[in-house]
Amino acid sequence: MAQKKHTIIEQIAEKLGIIPNLHGETEPALPRLTEPGDLTSFPPPDKWDDWAEYDPKAHPRKVKRHYSIVPTTCFNCESACGLTAYVDKETGEVRKFEGNPYHPASRGRNCAKGPATINQITDPDRILYPLKRVGARGAGQWERVSWEEALNDIAARIGKAISEGRNNEVAYHVGRPGHEGYMDRVLQAWNVDGHNSHTNICSSGARFGYNLWYGYDRPSPDHANAKFILLISAHLESGHYFNPHAQRIIEGKMKGAKLAVMDPRLSNTASMSDYWMPTYPGSEAAVLLAMVKVILDEGLYNREYMENWVNWEEYLKKVHPGAPMTFESFIEKLREEYKEYTPEFAEKESGAKAAMVVDVARQIGQAGTRFASHNWRSAASGNLGGWAVSRALHFLQVITGSVGTVGGTSPNTWNKFKPKFFDTPPAQKFWNELHFPNEYPLAFFEMSFLLPHFLKEGRGKLDVYFTRVFNPVWTYPDGFSWIEALSDERKVGLHVALTPTWNETAFFADYVLPMGLASERHDLNSYETHGATWIAFRQPVLREVARRAGKPVEFTYEANPGEVWEEDEFWIELSWRMDPDGSLGIRDHFKSPYRPGEKVNIDEYYQFIFENVPGLPDVARKEGLTELDYMRKYGAYEVEPYSYNKHLKAVPEAQLNGSVVDPETGVINKDGANVGVMVQGKAYVGFPTPSRKNEFYSQTMVDWKWPEYAVPTYIRSHIHPDSLNKDAGEYCLVPTFRLPTLIHSRSGNAKWLTEISNRNPIWMHPEDANRFGFKTGDLVRMNTDIGYFIDKVWVTEGMKPGVVACSHHLGRWRRQQDAGNRWATNTVNVQNDGKGGWKMSTVSGIRPFASDDPDSKRIFWSDGGVHQNITHAVHPDPISGMHCWHQRVRIERPQPGDEYGDIFVDTNKSFEIYREWLKMTRPAPGPDGLRRPLWFARALRPDKSTFYL
Numbered sequence: 001m002a003q004k005k006h007t008i009i010e011q012i013a014e015k016l017g018i019i020p021n022l023h024g025e026t027e028p029a030l031p032r033l034t035e036p037g038d039l040t041s042f043p044p045p046d047k048w049d050d051w052a053e054y055d056p057k058a059h060p061r062k063v064k065r066h067y068s069i070v071p072t073t074c075f076n077c078e079s080a081c082g083l084t085a086y087v088d089k090e091t092g093e094v095r096k097f098e099g100n101p102y103h104p105a106s107r108g109r110n111c112a113k114g115p116a117t118i119n120q121i122t123d124p125d126r127i128l129y130p131l132k133r134v135g136a137r138g139a140g141q142w143e144r145v146s147w148e149e150a151l152n153d154i155a156a157r158i159g160k161a162i163s164e165g166r167n168n169e170v171a172y173h174v175g176r177p178g179h180e181g182y183m184d185r186v187l188q189a190w191n192v193d194g195h196n197s198h199t200n201i202c203s204s205g206a207r208f209g210y211n212l213w214y215g216y217d218r219p220s221p222d223h224a225n226a227k228f229i230l231l232i233s234a235h236l237e238s239g240h241y242f243n244p245h246a247q248r249i250i251e252g253k254m255k256g257a258k259l260a261v262m263d264p265r266l267s268n269t270a271s272m273s274d275y276w277m278p279t280y281p282g283s284e285a286a287v288l289l290a291m292v293k294v295i296l297d298e299g300l301y302n303r304e305y306m307e308n309w310v311n312w313e314e315y316l317k318k319v320h321p322g323a324p325m326t327f328e329s330f331i332e333k334l335r336e337e338y339k340e341y342t343p344e345f346a347e348k349e350s351g352a353k354a355a356m357v358v359d360v361a362r363q364i365g366q367a368g369t370r371f372a373s374h375n376w377r378s379a380a381s382g383n384l385g386g387w388a389v390s391r392a393l394h395f396l397q398v399i400t401g402s403v404g405t406v407g408g409t410s411p412n413t414w415n416k417f418k419p420k421f422f423d424t425p426p427a428q429k430f431w432n433e434l435h436f437p438n439e440y441p442l443a444f445f446e447m448s449f450l451l452p453h454f455l456k457e458g459r460g461k462l463d464v465y466f467t468r469v470f471n472p473v474w475t476y477p478d479g480f481s482w483i484e485a486l487s488d489e490r491k492v493g494l495h496v497a498l499t500p501t502w503n504e505t506a507f508f509a510d511y512v513l514p515m516g517l518a519s520e521r522h523d524l525n526s527y528e529t530h531g532a533t534w535i536a537f538r539q540p541v542l543r544e545v546a547r548r549a550g551k552p553v554e555f556t557y558e559a560n561p562g563e564v565w566e567e568d569e570f571w572i573e574l575s576w577r578m579d580p581d582g583s584l585g586i587r588d589h590f591k592s593p594y595r596p597g598e599k600v601n602i603d604e605y606y607q608f609i610f611e612n613v614p615g616l617p618d619v620a621r622k623e624g625l626t627e628l629d630y631m632r633k634y635g636a637y638e639v640e641p642y643s644y645n646k647h648l649k650a651v652p653e654a655q656l657n658g659s660v661v662d663p664e665t666g667v668i669n670k671d672g673a674n675v676g677v678m679v680q681g682k683a684y685v686g687f688p689t690p691s692r693k694n695e696f697y698s699q700t701m702v703d704w705k706w707p708e709y710a711v712p713t714y715i716r717s718h719i720h721p722d723s724l725n726k727d728a729g730e731y732c733l734v735p736t737f738r739l740p741t742l743i744h745s746r747s748g749n750a751k752w753l754t755e756i757s758n759r760n761p762i763w764m765h766p767e768d769a770n771r772f773g774f775k776t777g778d779l780v781r782m783n784t785d786i787g788y789f790i791d792k793v794w795v796t797e798g799m800k801p802g803v804v805a806c807s808h809h810l811g812r813w814r815r816q817q818d819a820g821n822r823w824a825t826n827t828v829n830v831q832n833d834g835k836g837g838w839k840m841s842t843v844s845g846i847r848p849f850a851s852d853d854p855d856s857k858r859i860f861w862s863d864g865g866v867h868q869n870i871t872h873a874v875h876p877d878p879i880s881g882m883h884c885w886h887q888r889v890r891i892e893r894p895q896p897g898d899e900y901g902d903i904f905v906d907t908n909k910s911f912e913i914y915r916e917w918l919k920m921t922r923p924a925p926g927p928d929g930l931r932r933p934l935w936f937a938r939a940l941r942p943d944k945s946t947f948y949l
């Protein structure tokens with residue numbers, strides 16, 4: 001079958017509206033308020049080797065200091081904004097961090113956490129050398145060891161496990177990766193199914209809802225070009241990609257876009273919105289479906305898009321077999337399907353006014369293809385069935401035809417670069433049920449927060465367990481169950497913590513290996529921040545300064561403070577040692593592409609990637625640079641300035657030759673794999689779903705035993721008002737919101753940030769506070785399903801009545817025998833009764849301390865907040881696998897003896913609750929004995945043969 005060309009006549013006819021426009025705006029003229037490199041007050045790059053500035057500390061004298069300016073990227077959240085490090089030529093130390101104007105996403109701007117990188121690299125409590133535990137695990141005693149000793153010991157242990165076929169006993173558990181594909185390559189070279197991630201406490205819910213629709217699991221909104229923006233979160237002030245998004249949301253608003261925000265808190269985001277909808281947590285899908293109904297009833301939908309790019313024929317055939325197979329009949333059935341979702345029903349469920357629901361729906365309908373929306377964690381991560389929220393939200397994108405358009409919302413991968421590696425190992429031949437158990441065949445992705453319970457049930461054990469910039473004891477729910485698992489050497493043989501700073505999980509490690517911060521490591525970054533595609537290069541800046549000075553180093557730790565290293569080189573060295581004679585075949589995947597037979601080095605690794613970035617070789621050549629040197633110089637490159645409508649890409653001729661078209665669905669199949677779909681007589685790649693279209697109707701949900709969710713619907717949350725006993729003082733606690741100045745457990749080593757934010761009181765509306773007689777500052781006992789925590793109340797009208805909230809950022813702790821993060825940690829006592837009862841009490845709050853940094857004696861704050869997550873039971877959604885964060889809490893006044901910061905948890909109770917939620921699952925196998933639908937993505941995808949039970 002041959003692909004028909006898109007002729008000039010067709011193009012003109014499309015523009016005039018004579019035929020439907022199936023090609024969209026692929027290269028629109030879209031002026032941006034700031035182009036990369038526009039910010040002219042930044043030092044020009046030709047002066048980055050020697051930039052002179054007056055020393056502010058010498059003021060009023062004018063003393064010039066000379067700097068090497070080296071670009072890198074921020075390591076404090078997932079955005080990877082551009083930074084430039086100012087390295088003092090005299091002292092050889094980094095003096096400060098500014099933005100990088102050449103970074104296409106951040107465009108020279110940063111949030112408070114970017115420049116605070118300087119605090120982190122100069123933190124007097126940082127770990128500078130590899131450490132090995134002395135005495136019992138968790139006892140807090142450490143000795144310094146060499147990298148050589150640590151590498152040899154760990155490599156021998158993994159090598160032994162692999163040669164004995166115990167590949168599933170090796171696991172790597174990552175917080176936020178911050179690199180593109182590096183570890184997938186390493187783990188597959190080892191042939192282990194050992195990737196475990198934090199996704200299930202973060203975005204699994206949202207991912208699942210999106211994935212069902214179009215085979216992509218994340219959104220990439222084009223805020224800057226939108227006419228209407230809907231956020232199911234506080235995303236303008238915090239959240240995923242928030243600095244790049246925030247500047248583009250404001251850019252959109254400056255061009256006239258309207259903003260609506262669903263959030264039970266009057267967040268800074270809500271305060272910037274045109275429509276604040278303080279929806280009851282978990283009711284968001286009901287509101288979104290009511291908006292769908294308004295758009296349908298008022299004929300504001302995009303007929304052309306829906307007719308061509310939704311699998312409506314399949315819906316009619318399967319659900320309404322007698323109905324006429326026409327688009328009009330589909331719309332009629334759709335209106336019937338959602339007739340219950342009236343604006344009044346939405347108001348009843350959510351508290352958002354019906355009139356506002358109608359108004360916002362109309363504005364979305366009128367914005368049409370320029371409607372952008374975003375949901376990442378928030379509602380989709382808080383609720384049982386939270387995935388239904390992103391599914392309903394994407395419904396609005398589909399119905400307005402704003403999927404992948406200018407000013408609409410694209411799939412994430414359309415705006416994300418996938419690097420080509422010098423070597424790609426085969427997929428691993430193992431399926432690890434500790435990460436992907438049969439009970440959760442549809443989960444996105446690993447059931448990582450259940451690991452302690454799986455180990456407790458004896459489902460397996462871990463011989464070598466890496467935690468990489470990852471702190472589950474503190475960040476995850478049910479942290480005491482993690483302490484129990486990590487303390488038991490029969491469950492976890494060797495725990496290696498790779499981390500730039502001490503954390504509550506590293507206290508229970510065998511090795512603590514210091515990894516670099518933003519300016520001390522190599523990583524490749526590319527994220528879906530806007531309607532373009534870019535890459536950025538995180539690089540160790542002192543290493544780069546040494547290279548510029550003609551004094552190159554072999555390993556990054558030679559240039560970094562102490563012996564702080566980076567993961568990239570660590571994994572190469574470890575892998576090489578795991579296979580000393582090459583018999584495991586691991587070494588083959590770490591050989592240089594330029595020097596046959598020799599071990600690859602980090603420069604070669606990145607040179608190969610950059611040589612294969614489309615367009616970069618030409619741009620670099622124009623400056624007389626290699627691709628690697630170009631990235632060292634500018635730190636970023638825009639691969640595609642406009643990335644839209646990629647479903648309209650023609651199926652390549654080579655794939656069409658010998659392909660077969662399904663006469664009923666138009667799906668094009670080549671050699672057993674679907675490669676595209678026929679639409680209006682043309683072959684398009686479409687979307688990676690079974691129908692190659694947006695799937696309003698999901699046969700997958702039917703096949704995998706969830707027929708009640710075949711089409712988008714609203715699922716009542718576990719914290720729905722009907723499930724709470726209000727008379728007994730039960731409330732929904734929203735424990736997920738972020739502060740713009742902190743980032744999970746990464747910012748406890750930044751003095752400026754903890755100075756700004758150091759408490760996490762319970763947000764409570766005056767009506768609720770009056771009920772208990774609370775005033776601001778009073779102690780409150782928050783009873784969860786497995787224990788309680790004692791916090792303070794903040795009475796505010798900025799909270800929806802009937803709901804309470806607590807930021808999860810604060811409450812960092814260390815025991816008296818532990819080190820680290822003294823800017824941010826309370827000193828605590830932890831007692832265990834040996835029968836599952838754990839009690840934590842605060843010995844002292846944050847105190848000034850003596851160090852090389854005079855600021856450490858000037859600490860004036862003393863309240864480090866309260867660790868709430870450790871009192872939460874695990875709530876695994878039976879479908880998406882998401883931990884449903886919102887908690888049913890029973891609020892009461894403190895009991896005699898209760899002190900601020902007190903925590904109690906019974907881990908027997910948390911195990912019981914895990915088992916209760918487990919009962920809700922409908923385990924694999926699915927059709928054909930599958931563990932998981934083949935078309936679903938899977939982190940570190942193993943060999944196809946492993947998908948069958």
Ligand code: SF4
Nearest residue numbers: 074077081111114243
């Ligand atoms: S948003 Fe802030 S913390 Fe995140 S990468 Fe950008 S500067 Fe760093």
